[in-house]
Amino acid sequence: MSEVLVLVDHVDGTPKKAALELLALAKTLGTPAAVVTGAGASKAVDTLKQYGADKVYVDESADHDDFLAGPKAALLAQLIGSASPVAVLVPATAEGKEVGARLAVKTGGGLLTDATGITGELVAEQPIFGGAVVVSSKVASGTPIIAVRANSTAPVEGAGAGTVESVAVQASETDKAARVTERVVEAKGGRPDLGEASIVVSGGRGVGSAENFSIIEALADSLGAAVGASRAATDAGWYPHQNQVGQTGRTVSPQLYIAAGISGAIQHRAGMQTSKTIVAINKDPEAPIFELADFGLVGDLNTVVPALTEEITKRKG
Amino acid sequence: MNIVVLVKQVPDTWAERKLKDSDKTLDRASVDVVMNEIDEYAVEEALRIKEAQGGEVTILTMGPDRATETIRKALSMGADKAVHLVDDALAGSDAVQTSAALAKAIEGLEYDLVIVGSEATDSRMAVMGALLAERLGKPQLTGARKLTVENGTATIERLTDNGYAVVTASTPAIVSVVEKINEPRYPSFKGIMAAKSKPLETKSLADLGLEAGAVGLASAPTQVVEFSTKPPRQAGQVVKDEGDGGAKVAEFLASQKFV
Ligand SMILES: Cc1cc2nc3c(=O)[nH]c(=O)nc-3n(C[C@H](O)[C@H](O)[C@H](O)COP(=O)(O)OP(=O)(O)OC[C@H]3O[C@@H](n4cnc5c(N)ncnc54)[C@H](O)[C@@H]3O)c2cc1C
Ligand SMILES: Nc1ncnc2c1ncn2[C@@H]1O[C@H](COP(=O)(O)O)[C@@H](O)[C@H]1O
Numbered sequence: 001m002s003e004v005l006v007l008v009d010h011v012d013g014t015p016k017k018a019a020l021e022l023l024a025l026a027k028t029l030g031t032p033a034a035v036v037t038g039a040g041a042s043k044a045v046d047t048l049k050q051y052g053a054d055k056v057y058v059d060e061s062a063d064h065d066d067f068l069a070g071p072k073a074a075l076l077a078q079l080i081g082s083a084s085p086v087a088v089l090v091p092a093t094a095e096g097k098e099v100g101a102r103l104a105v106k107t108g109g110g111l112l113t114d115a116t117g118i119t120g121e122l123v124a125e126q127p128i129f130g131g132a133v134v135v136s137s138k139v140a141s142g143t144p145i146i147a148v149r150a151n152s153t154a155p156v157e158g159a160g161a162g163t164v165e166s167v168a169v170q171a172s173e174t175d176k177a178a179r180v181t182e183r184v185v186e187a188k189g190g191r192p193d194l195g196e197a198s199i200v201v202s203g204g205r206g207v208g209s210a211e212n213f214s215i216i217e218a219l220a221d222s223l224g225a226a227v228g229a230s231r232a233a234t235d236a237g238w239y240p241h242q243n244q245v246g247q248t249g250r251t252v253s254p255q256l257y258i259a260a261g262i263s264g265a266i267q268h269r270a271g272m273q274t275s276k277t278i279v280a281i282n283k284d285p286e287a288p289i290f291e292l293a294d295f296g297l298v299g300d301l302n303t304v305v306p307a308l309t310e311e312i313t314k315r316k317g
Numbered sequence: 318m319n320i321v322v323l324v325k326q327v328p329d330t331w332a333e334r335k336l337k338d339s340d341k342t343l344d345r346a347s348v349d350v351v352m353n354e355i356d357e358y359a360v361e362e363a364l365r366i367k368e369a370q371g372g373e374v375t376i377l378t379m380g381p382d383r384a385t386e387t388i389r390k391a392l393s394m395g396a397d398k399a400v401h402l403v404d405d406a407l408a409g410s411d412a413v414q415t416s417a418a419l420a421k422a423i424e425g426l427e428y429d430l431v432i433v434g435s436e437a438t439d440s441r442m443a444v445m446g447a448l449l450a451e452r453l454g455k456p457q458l459t460g461a462r463k464l465t466v467e468n469g470t471a472t473i474e475r476l477t478d479n480g481y482a483v484v485t486a487s488t489p490a491i492v493s494v495v496e497k498i499n500e501p502r503y504p505s506f507k508g509i510m511a512a513k514s515k516p517l518e519t520k521s522l523a524d525l526g527l528e529a530g531a532v533g534l535a536s537a538p539t540q541v542v543e544f545s546t547k548p549p550r551q552a553g554q555v556v557k558d559e560g561d562g563g564a565k566v567a568e569f570l571a572s573q574k575f576v
Contacts, residue, residue, distance in 0.1 A: 068457050068475075068484060069447055093478070094460055098447035104413050105451040110538030111413055113442045123542055128441070129334045135341070135544040142538060177456035178486040181472075186480035195478065199575065223575065231496075241462070241497060242479055248355060248435060248496045250478075256575050266330045267354075270438070273550070277573055279566060285555070292550045295569040299558025307563025315567060315576050 003033040003055065003085040005076060007099060010036060013043025017196045020051040020155035022089045022148055025118060027052050030086045032160060035079065037072055037169075038064035049162025051155055059167045063176060069095060070175030073102035075167065080107050080143050087122055092147040093195065100145045102175075109142030116152045116253075116274075131274040150196040151253050187242045191217075194226045194243060199256045200275070202228030202245055203238075204268075206261020206282065206301055210238040215305045216260060222312040228252065228272075230262045246271035260301045264289025281305065318372035318466065320363040320430045321423055322396065324356040326380050326387040327439040334439070340534060341541040342409045343439060345381060352387040355434035357394070359494050361501040363432050364395045366466060373397045375426055379407060379418055385517065392512035393504035399515070400426070404522045409534025412440060416448035418532055421525040423453060429488045430471065435460060435495045446493035456486030462497035 004026035009016040015036075026032035033055040034048040041060045048056050057079060063071040076088055076099070088103065090096040092114045104111040115124035123138045124146050139145070194200065201223065203216035213227075220227045229239040231246060245252055247270040257275035262268060264280070264287055272278070273292055280293035281301050290296040297304060328334045328348040335344045363374045376391040378384050379402035388399045402422050410418065423431060431453075436443035450457030458464075461473035462481070472485040476495060504512070522529055530536050556565055570576045 068459065070451075070457065073451070094443060094476075097442065097444050098457070098459060101412075101416075101444035101447040102451040102457075104538075105416070105448060108538070110411070111444070112539055113444065131547060132334070132549065133336060133544055133546050135336070136542045137539055138542055140538055140540050174451075174454040174456075177450075178458055178484050178490070180482050180484050182483040183477070184480045184482070187478070189479075193478065235497075240480075241476060242481075247438065256570075256573075270330070270441075277575075279569065281562075281566065285557075290555050291552050293555070294553035295566065296553065296555035297558060297562050297566050298555060299562040304558055304562040304566065308566045309563075311563050311567035312570070312576050315571060 001031045003083050004030040005079055005083070005085045005088045006032060006034050007072065007076065007088070007090040007096065008034050008036040008044060008048065009091045009093065009096065010040065010044050013040035015044050015047050016193065017155060018091050018150040021150065021153050022091065023048065023052045024153050024156040025148060026089055027156070028120065029118065029122065031055070033057065033083065033085065035076065037061070037075065045162065045164055049160055050157060052158050052160045053162055054160040055163050055165060057165050057167050059169055061169050063169055063171050066180055067171070067176045068178045068180065069098040069102055070177065071169050071171040072099045073106060074171045074175045075169040076103050077106040078170065079167070085143060087144040087146060090145065090147050092149045097147045100147050104145050107142055109145050110139030111145045112137050112139060113147040115146050115148045118146060118148070127274055130270060149253060151198065186240045188240065191220060192224065192226045194228055194245070194250050194252060197226035198254050199223045199225035200228045200245070200252050200254045201225045201258045201260070202230065202262060203233055203260050204230035204262030205232035205236070207233060207238065213239055215302070215309070219258070219305050219309045222309045222316070230268050259289055260305055262289055263287050264292070318366055318370045318429050319375070319427050320366060320372065320432060321375045321377055321426055321428045322359050322363045322391065323377050323419065323431065323433040323445065324360065324387055324391050325353040325378065325434070325437050326350050326384040327353045327437055330438050336544050340409060341544060342534065350383065350386070352390050353434055353437045355436060355494070355496055357501040358496055358498055359432045359434050360391050360394050360396060361499045362464060362494055365499065375400065377419065377422055378402065379415060388517060389512050390504065392515045393508040394502060395508060397515065399517045401517060401519050403519055406522050406529040406533045409537060410532045411537045411539045412442050412444055413448060413538055414532045416445060416452055418525065418527060420449055420452035421527055422520060423449070430466065431491045433491070433493045435493045446491050450491040453491065456490040458484055458486055458490050459493040461492055461494050464492060464494070464498065
């Protein structure tokens with residue numbers, strides 16, 4: 001069976017959950033071959049093998065961390081040349097999609113983004129217009145390049161052969177034209193990543209202050225959830241920009257999304273409306289967020305959210 | 318500093334958007350259209366740089382005839398001139414094909430920067446900046462919440478999942494912006510009047526020297542096989558807090574097995 005290349009997103013050698021989901025998906029399409037790049041790449045091998053990678057291409061070249069998108073695309077193009085994979089799967093993150101885009105131009109392959117599923121015939125399912133329409137698309141020329149959203153499938157344990165092959169990117173000057181000179185961590189650690197959490201609790205202008213976000217965080221912690229925020233809350237400086245959910249923030253699709261003190265503007269909806277279950281807490285019964293909530297509570301979040309946290313903690317015992 | 322800003326005309330996101338049954342492409346004719354919101358920020362950023370450093374701002378759009386409305390809006394904000402890429406053979410092009418046509422058009426212009434929006438509300442692909450950088454062989458400075466340009470070097474703050482990265486490159490460069498970057502101005506009455514007489518050049522595929530077979534639906538590298546429309550999300554139960562709001566939400570969560 002032919003290889004399916006999976007571009008692995010990792011933090012210092014710990015693969016993101018979404019990367020393991022991609023391996024599970026790759027297994028349904030061919031032979032899963034992980035491609036892991038940058039500092040710490042070789043530390044990821046064991047986990048990738050444990051989650052089904054039959055092959056692991058490792059390239060620890062600093063180019064992958066020092067330059068945006070170009071080197072990763074160049075490496076994948078090299079591997080398309082040498083391994084003739086049936087498809088390349090990348091995460092549907094900002095960078096994953098950019099790598100996919102550059103790869104599409106380099107190789108003449110078609111690019112599909114934001115897939116939530118792929119059939120054996122390499123037909124990708126994509127929700128569009130905020131989930132109102134679901135399209136099935138395929139790539140008609142070149143090697144299909146498909147960017148897959150987190151939470152589209154579950155990681156599956158089951159050891160693959162895990163054969164390691166060291167590779168080295170030959171990136172051109174244009175691949176290395178935009179240099180990353182500094183990386184600054186602003187987000188608060190210790191909670192699940194917003195993009196792949198199965199539960200997200202978000203707060204908006206109704207939270208009222210940075211300090212008061214502690215009640216949103218407490219609710220999130222009681223559920224093991226990630227914390228999100230509306231633009232009104234990030235612009236006010238109450239919560240980091242990286243936690244913004246919406247059209248110009250992160251797009252999330254968790255099992256459960258709880259919106260507290262968020263009105264439900266179209267730009268916010270764009271980032272959360274494909275969530276499986278939506279719960280809204282808002283004091284205004286006319287708030288548009290209630291139009292898409294499976295369960296809505298009209299009330300003051302200052303009393304409802306702490307009470308909810310307490311009730312959940314009690315039930316969880 | 319000469320800057321090319323790419324603006325796209327998109328269906329109003331509040332409107333119901335549909336695919337056509339005939340060719341499974343976006344029905345652009347029957348909906349209200351607007352300038353892609355984030356592109357206003359791209360125009361604003363270009364105008365601010367021009368106001369500080371001089372030069373010209375050129376608007377570039379690929380889209381049907383009525384996309385001139387969007388071009389006029391960008392001109393009324395203060396851009397100097399515009400190029401409108403319009404040709405029936407372009408209809409149904411996917412993102413990768415669109416980037417080929419836009420790159421050809423950009424090559425015909427003088428520029429130090431190309432600024433695009435981070436994402437169009439219709440496609441939501443967020444790839445045009447990267448596609449153009451690859452095609453033009455120029456640096457990719459994408460996802461900028463801050464941009465500075467001086468002495469032939471452009472530097473951005475790019476939002477990442479857990480913070481931001483500082484990314485730098487020499488100009489000419491391709492920049493994409495997010496909405497944190499500025500607050501776009503409204504066109505003034507004077508601006509609206511002035512826009513009517515600003516140069517707007519229309520270009521066809523032949524003008525660009527592109528073959529019809531390179532773009533358009535029939536030769537698109539990606540194809541929609543089928544689509545289905547989902548019933549709109551139904552509003553669920555909405556209850557009022559009577560002092561037991563927390564317990565009520567917890568009960569719902571328990572009924573859905575979240576706790
Ligand atoms: C180009 C562009 C991009 C954008 N991108 C995004 C994006 O990515 N994400 C995003 O979120 N927005 C985005 N926006 C902004 C968006 O249009 C809205 O302005 C924003 O989402 C509003 O945030 P909010 O719901 O928190 O605030 P508001 O709309 O002010 O709503 C606050 C809500 O809190 C409720 N409330 C107040 N006090 C309480 C209380 N004590 N208890 C319970 N409820 C209470 C109110 O009833 C109200 O419904 C974008 C806008 C533009 C122009
Ligand atoms: N047809 C088009 N004409 C002009 N600009 C475009 C076009 N399509 C995309 N763009 C630009 O590319 C950005 C990102 O679009 P996308 O990659 O489709 O999400 C937009 O905000 C525009 O600035």
